[in-house]
Amino acid sequence: MLTDGCQDLAASWVRYLPSDLCQKLAVALRSGPEAVLALKATLSLAEWSEAAQQALQVASDGDGPYLSGALTARLGARSEQPQVLAVWTGPGSARQVGRLTVAAISDLIDEAR
Numbered sequence: 011m012l013t014d015g016c017q018d019l020a021a022s023w024v025r026y027l028p029s030d031l032c033q034k035l036a037v038a039l040r041s042g043p044e045a046v047l048a049l050k051a052t053l054s055l056a057e058w059s060e061a062a063q064q065a066l067q068v069a070s071d072g073d074g075p076y077l078s079g080a081l082t083a084r085l086g087a088r089s090e091q092p093q094v095l096a097v098w099t100g101p102g103s104a105r106q107v108g109r110l111t112v113a114a115i116s117d118l119i120d121e122a123r
Contacts, residue, residue: 016073020080023061024088031058032085035065039078043069 023032031053038045046069050062068077096111 013076016068016077016080019064019068020077020084023081024084027058027061029085029088031061032081035061036078036081036085039065039069039074039081042074045069046074 023035027035034049035046038049043066046062046066050059050066053059053062065074065077068074096115
């Protein structure tokens with residue numbers, strides 16, 4: 011696989027797959043096709059199995075270590091991205107009534123305008 015293809019694949023996986031799965035894919039790619047095949051056997055979701063099948067093809071082509079490095083680098087870059095954490099700073103309430111976070115954020119944005 012061309013290096014651009016590996017970079018695109020790594021970017022897609024980091025964007026759409028859970029971090030722990032990406033880390034497992036990186037380790038398996040570094041270890042070789044047998045490790046990728048073993049990982050694939052443990053996956054149940056279709057999109058995860060599809061990613062493992064793509065990884066198996068790359069590893070079989072000999073580009074596993076390159077994709078592993080690209081994936082590891084993108085995971086590192088993602089972990090350094092700022093994250094938004096919603097925190098309730100309003101008054102406490104004796105009632106146990108909840109509210110959807112999306113609705114609260116929407117109201118906050120509207121009030122700020």
